[in-house]
Amino acid sequence: xxxxxxxxxxxxxxxxxxxxxxxxxxxxxxVAGAIVTLLTALKPDKDYRELRQRIASWWVMVxxxxxxxxxxxxxxxxxxxxxxxxxxxxxxxxxxxxxxDRPAILxxxxxxVAAYGFIAADKYMFYLVFxxxxxxxxxxxxxxxxxxxxxxxxTAATFHWGLVTCVYNLGFAAFLMRTPASDxxxxxxxxxxxxxxxxxxxxxxxQYVFGKLLGRRKIAPTVSPNxxxxxxxxxxxxxxxxxxxxxxxxxxxxxxxxxVVAVALPLAGFAGDVTMSAVKRDIGVKDTxxxxxxxxxxxxxxDSLTFTAPLYFHLMALFALDRF
Amino acid sequence: MGWLRFLLLVLAARPLALFLTGxxxxxxxxxxxxxxxxxxxxxxSHVDTLLLLAIFPSRAVARVRPVAAADYFLRDPxxxxxxxxxxxxxxxxxxxxxxxxxVLAPARAALAAGDIVVVFPxxxxxxxxxxxxxxxxxxxxxxxxxxxxxxxxxxxxxGRVLPKGETIPAPLNCAVLVGEPLDWTGDRAAFMARLRAxxxxxxxxxxxxxxx
Numbered sequence: 001x002x003x004x005x006x007x008x009x010x011x012x013x014x015x016x017x018x019x020x021x022x023x024x025x026x027x028x029x030x031v032a033g034a035i036v037t038l039l040t041a042l043k044p045d046k047d048y049r050e051l052r053q054r055i056a057s058w059w060v061m062v063x064x065x066x067x068x069x070x071x072x073x074x075x076x077x078x079x080x081x082x083x084x085x086x087x088x089x090x091x092x093x094x095x096x097x098x099x100x101d102r103p104a105i106l107x108x109x110x111x112x113v114a115a116y117g118f119i120a121a122d123k124y125m126f127y128l129v130f131x132x133x134x135x136x137x138x139x140x141x142x143x144x145x146x147x148x149x150x151x152x153x154x155t156a157a158t159f160h161w162g163l164v165t166c167v168y169n170l171g172f173a174a175f176l177m178r179t180p181a182s183d184x185x186x187x188x189x190x191x192x193x194x195x196x197x198x199x200x201x202x203x204x205x206x207q208y209v210f211g212k213l214l215g216r217r218k219i220a221p222t223v224s225p226n227x228x229x230x231x232x233x234x235x236x237x238x239x240x241x242x243x244x245x246x247x248x249x250x251x252x253x254x255x256x257x258x259x260v261v262a263v264a265l266p267l268a269g270f271a272g273d274v275t276m277s278a279v280k281r282d283i284g285v286k287d288t289x290x291x292x293x294x295x296x297x298x299x300x301x302x303d304s305l306t307f308t309a310p311l312y313f314h315l316m317a318l319f320a321l322d323r324f
Numbered sequence: 325m326g327w328l329r330f331l332l333l334v335l336a337a338r339p340l341a342l343f344l345t346g347x348x349x350x351x352x353x354x355x356x357x358x359x360x361x362x363x364x365x366x367x368x369s370h371v372d373t374l375l376l377l378a379i380f381p382s383r384a385v386a387r388v389r390p391v392a393a394a395d396y397f398l399r400d401p402x403x404x405x406x407x408x409x410x411x412x413x414x415x416x417x418x419x420x421x422x423x424x425x426x427v428l429a430p431a432r433a434a435l436a437a438g439d440i441v442v443v444f445p446x447x448x449x450x451x452x453x454x455x456x457x458x459x460x461x462x463x464x465x466x467x468x469x470x471x472x473x474x475x476x477x478x479x480x481x482x483g484r485v486l487p488k489g490e491t492i493p494a495p496l497n498c499a500v501l502v503g504e505p506l507d508w509t510g511d512r513a514a515f516m517a518r519l520r521a522x523x524x525x526x527x528x529x530x531x532x533x534x535x536x
Contacts, residue, residue, distance in 0.1 A: 085495075089346060093481065093497035096534040102487075105494045151536075284532050289348045289497055 014070060017187035017249050021194055022066050029058055054294030061292070061301075065197060069190040073177035074120075076193060080174035081116040086298040087166040087306075088112060090288040094280075095158045100148040107142055108159055111135045112167045119171055122178050124324060131168040136160055165276075165306040166299070172313035173197070173305065175324075183321050187250045192316065195250035200308045203239040203269040210234025224277040232270055239266040257319025264315065265308055272307030276300075326386060332410050333377055333385050341378035344371060344485050344495050349379050350529070351502035357384040360435040360472040361505075364462050364519055366527075367444035368452035368483030371493065373411065375479060376442050379500055389414045389434050390442040414441060416461075428461055435469045445519065452483020455527065458520055463512040473505035476519060478526035481533055501526040 011019065033055050040048050068079035092105055111131060118127040140156040173196055179189040187194070211231025219229045243262040247253045253261055276299065280288065287296030295301050317324035341347050356363070357380075365372060373390050380388050394415035397407040407413045414434045417427050434441050443465070445458040466474050481498040503526050506518055 086346070089495050089497055093346075093484075094531065094534070096536070099535055101535075102490070102494050105496070106492065109495065283534065289346055289499075289531075290350065291346060291348065 010070075015186070015188040015191055018069070018191045018194060021187065021191070021198065021246075021250060022062075025062055025066075025198065029055065029062065032058075050294050052294075057292045057294050069194055073189065076177045076190070077116060077119050077174045080170060081112070083298060083302060084112055084116070084167045084170045085109070086291060087170065087302055088162055090291075090297045090299045091162040091166055092159075094283045094285055094288060095162065096151075096154070096283075097158065098148055098151060098155055100146050101143065101155060101159075103146060104139055104143050104155075104159060107139055108135075108163055111139070111163060115167050115171055116174070119175050119178065124175070124178075127171065127175065131163050135163055139163075161279075169306045169310045170302065171309075173309040176313060176316070179321055179323050183323055184252055186248070186252065191250040195247070196309060196312045197305075198246075198250075199239055199243055199265055200269050200305050202242055203235050203266045203308075204273065204304055206238040207231045207235030207270065207273075210238070220274050220277075223281060224274050227274065227277075235270070236266040239269070251316065252320040253316070254320075257315065260319070261312065261315050265312060268307040268311045269304035272304035275307070276303035329410055329412055330382075330386050334382055337374055338378045341371075341374050344493050345375055345482065345498035347375060347379055347500065348497055349500045349502065352379065354475060354502040354504060355380060355384075356440055356473060356475060356505070357381065359387050359438040359440045360469050361440045362435070362462065362465055362469075362472050362474045363388075363440065363442040363477055364445050364474055364523070365442065365477040365479055366455055366523060367446050367449050368479070369449060369486045369488070371482040371485045371498070372444065372449075372479050373442070375482060375498060375500055376477070377411070380440075384440065387438065387440045388412070388442060389439045391416050391431055391444070393418045393448075395419050414439075418447065428464060431461075431465055432468055435465065435472055441465070445516075449488045450483070452481075452487065453533070455520065455523055458516055460512060460516060462519065463515045466506075466508040466515060467512065470508040473507065474519065475505045476503040476522040476526060477501065478503070478523055478530060480527070480530035484533070484535060497531075499530050501530055 036048055036051050036055060039046070040052075065079065068075040088108065092108065097105070115127060115130055118130060139159050140152075143152065143156060173193055176192045176196070177189045179185060179192060185191060207227075208231065211226065211228045211234075214230040214234060215228030217229040218225060219227050219232055240262040243265060244258060247258045247261065280286065288299040289297035291297050292301055313324070363376065365376060373392075376390065377385065377388055389412050392407065392411070392413040392415060394417045397411075397413055398404040398415055408415075414430045416431060417425070421427050431441055431443070443462050445462045446456040447459045450456045462474065466472065478501045479498060480501070481496055484494070484496050485498065486493040503522050506515070506522060509515065
């Protein structure tokens with residue numbers, strides 16, 4: 001079999017807008033890489049190692065996610081299940097947990113498997129209630145049967161917070177892959193997920209860049225001292241504009257729906273970032289692990305996504321999709 | 325048999341360690357890549373051995389040999405075969421220590437053959453929270469092989485993944501902190517004190533373990 005022909009046929013079967021979007025991301029990363037190379041040459045006394053490491057990690061993340069999106073819903077659901085697993089493992093490793101809770105930890109991973117099983121089986125209603133209702137009740141019951149009542153309510157809340165953010169909320173991104181073709185998607189279901197990831201990460205980077213360039217007034221000094229009003233507003237504006245212009249290319253959004261997503265999504269990204277910073281500060285760590293060189297842990301990278309994914313999903317369901 | 329061990333370590337032990345612990349290594353560049361060399365780590369779980377076999381690069385992993393208690397790991401033929409040929413243990417008859425028999429002879433032979441020998445100076449698995457009393461065997465090995473660097477390694481959290489007495493592991497992140505290698509300076513007591521201080525200094529840099 002001819003490999004070139006196979007690759008060509010594989011790419012030809014993809015929505016052109018998705019390939020265009022991925023090419024755009026590759027171009028953006030190349031420009032970022034070129035700028036850092038230039039900076040290194042111009043200012044040899046400064047250390048740009050972390051920045052270079054960060055961009056190298058972006059290449060790896062983009063390659064893995066783009067590969068999953070192009071391969072289809074099975075690969076994407078598996079990829080998000082792995083992201084959720086790594087995020088939940090980081091969360092449960094850092095959160096205060098009691099020694100008696102080992103069976104509850106194992107049960108939390110089982111809940112992850114079940115939740116992603118519902119996505120794979122396309123059981124939307126089961127997914128919606130499984131973690132917020134049944135795991136919410138079942139896990140504390142299991143903890144009660146384990147017999148340790150010291151710090152019970154705090155631990156039950158810790159488990160639930162971890163499962164909702166790391167599994168339930170991130171899972172919505174994967175569930176978008178189950179949107180049927182009958183929903184008239186301009187870049188396929190993968191285009192919906194691509195756009196969510198693009199704008200969420202673009203918002204993170206834009207807030208960081210605007211903050212570095214213009215940042216003066218601190219916005220949440222006790223929680224996240226590096227965040228400024230200038231960074232927040234600059235990121236909001238830039239991401240809002242990106243959503244306004246690129247939204248119709250990748251999603252069925254238009255008019256009012258597009259406007260609401262453009263205004264609300266950057267806010268959700270900021271909220272996720274700050275809220276997870278409060279959790280990390282409470283636990284007493286800066287990064288949740290060293291899984292992604294230059295970025296920290298999976299939860300450090302996915303913190304804003306735990307807020308934007310459910311919001312994006314529900315606004316999409318409200319304004320543009322018949323399936324959900 | 326060497327190729328079987330290599331394949332199992334790279335294709336099974338490594339993914340398993342990543343799945344169970346995330347294998348979050350700090351200071352990987354300080355790991356020795358050729359022997360004779362000694363790794364001295366704290367011990368709270370069988371996961372410690374799995375992790376230390378998993379974090380070495382492929383070109384060095386065939387040389388890594390954990391020192392393990394003969395009374396425990398060679399107690400029956402199946403576990404014994406697995407311990408010798410897959411884990412690659414250097415058996416130490418710890419029950420015969422002090423009987424006049426040279427229990428460290430297999431470890432010295434491994435070092436003489438150019439292996440990277442992993443020792444758990446606590447001698448047994450602890451509770452995972454604190455560093456127990458250190459046994460002096462590692463100083464005797466360092467004295468016998470002054471050219472072998474002794475690299476202190478602190479493993480944080482393995483005792484939560486699989487505590488002593490449990491059989492089902494629970495995936496939780498472990499940090500592996502690799503310290504600067506110590507050189508033999510001629511005095512066993514002083515060497516053990518330096519090793520203990522180095523391990524505790526690494527422990528201080530580890531992410532907090534908040535379980536009670």
